[in-house]
Amino acid sequence: xxxxxxxxxxxxxxxxxxxxxxxxxxxxxxxxxxxxxxxxxxxxxxxxxxxxxxxxxxxxxxxxxxxxxxxxxxxxxxxxxxxxxxxxxxxxxxxxxxxxxxxxxxxxxxxxxxx
Amino acid sequence: xxxxxxxxxxxxxxxxxxxxxxxxxxxxxxxxxxxxxxxxxxxxxxxxxxxxxxxxxxxxxxxxxxxxxxxxxxxxxxxxxxxxxxxxxxxxxxxxxxxxxxxxxxxxxxxxx
Numbered sequence: 766x767x768x769x770x771x772x773x774x775x776x777x778x779x780x781x782x783x784x785x786x787x788x789x790x791x792x793x794x795x796x797x798x799x800x801x802x803x804x805x806x807x808x809x810x811x812x813x814x815x816x817x818x819x820x821x822x823x824x825x826x827x828x829x830x831x832x833x834x835x836x837x838x839x840x841x842x843x844x845x846x847x848x849x850x851x852x853x854x855x856x857x858x859x860x861x862x863x864x865x866x867x868x869x870x871x872x873x874x875x876x877x878x879x880x
Numbered sequence: 881x882x883x884x885x886x887x888x889x890x891x892x893x894x895x896x897x898x899x900x901x902x903x904x905x906x907x908x909x910x911x912x913x914x915x916x917x918x919x920x921x922x923x924x925x926x927x928x929x930x931x932x933x934x935x936x937x938x939x940x941x942x943x944x945x946x947x948x949x950x951x952x953x954x955x956x957x958x959x960x961x962x963x964x965x966x967x968x969x970x971x972x973x974x975x976x977x978x979x980x981x982x983x984x985x986x987x988x989x990x991x992x993x
Contacts, residue, residue: 769922771922805985806985806986807883807968807970807983807984807985807986808923808968808983809983810980810981810982813979813980820979821979821980854920856922856923858922858923866910866911866972868913868925868928869923869925869981870925871915871922871923871924872922873921873922874920874921874922876920
């Protein structure tokens with residue numbers, strides 16, 4: 766069964782350093798999502814791509830976060846510089862098309878710890 | 881807030897018992913979805929129920945939706961230790977151009993063998 770791949774699974778970094786997360790969605794899925802999940806909370810959407818275009822990045826802290834999906838397939842989420850409050854699980858999901866009317870398939874996540 | 885609110889926050893039951901968790905919300909919805917998350921893992925989609933549906937089943941799962949009360953419930957029958965996880969409801973608000981799911985804080989279910 767096809768899965769969403771994410772790497773790394775765990776990342777420990779010091780504040781002010783740069784970090785990057787990678788996501789490979791299920792083949793053929795046009796829509797890709799990056800979520801941030803703080804411990805004990807539900808996921809919050811950071812950015813949504815439809816193919817290579819950003820559909821919604823209103824919750825992305827653009828002073829330090831950036832996301833790209835250059836060829837409309839895999840995607841990278843970057844944080845520079847990382848802050849203590851960025852410690853969280855970063856989840857990538859994909860769906861066949863945009864709109865919450867479809868099932869989103871989640872990857873295993875990247876757990877980030879900023880020291 | 882367009883976010884659903886799950887109740888209870890935590891639930892502990894014996895294996896074989898049924899588990900019921902609820903989700904209340906304030907906005908009109910297009911659909912409501914339930915997801916499961918095992919500790920430290922990604923989320924797994926369980927069931928999607930549309931605003932014009934009242935009940936859906938999938939294996940040992942039963943989801944109901946009452947749009948007049950703006951609430952949904954997830955029932956897991958004959959629970960197993962492997963059902964231990966956090967369960968989240970996610971809402972798609974109604975309206976043209978609405979596409980963003982918003983997740984609640986979840987119910988943490990512990991099934992004791």
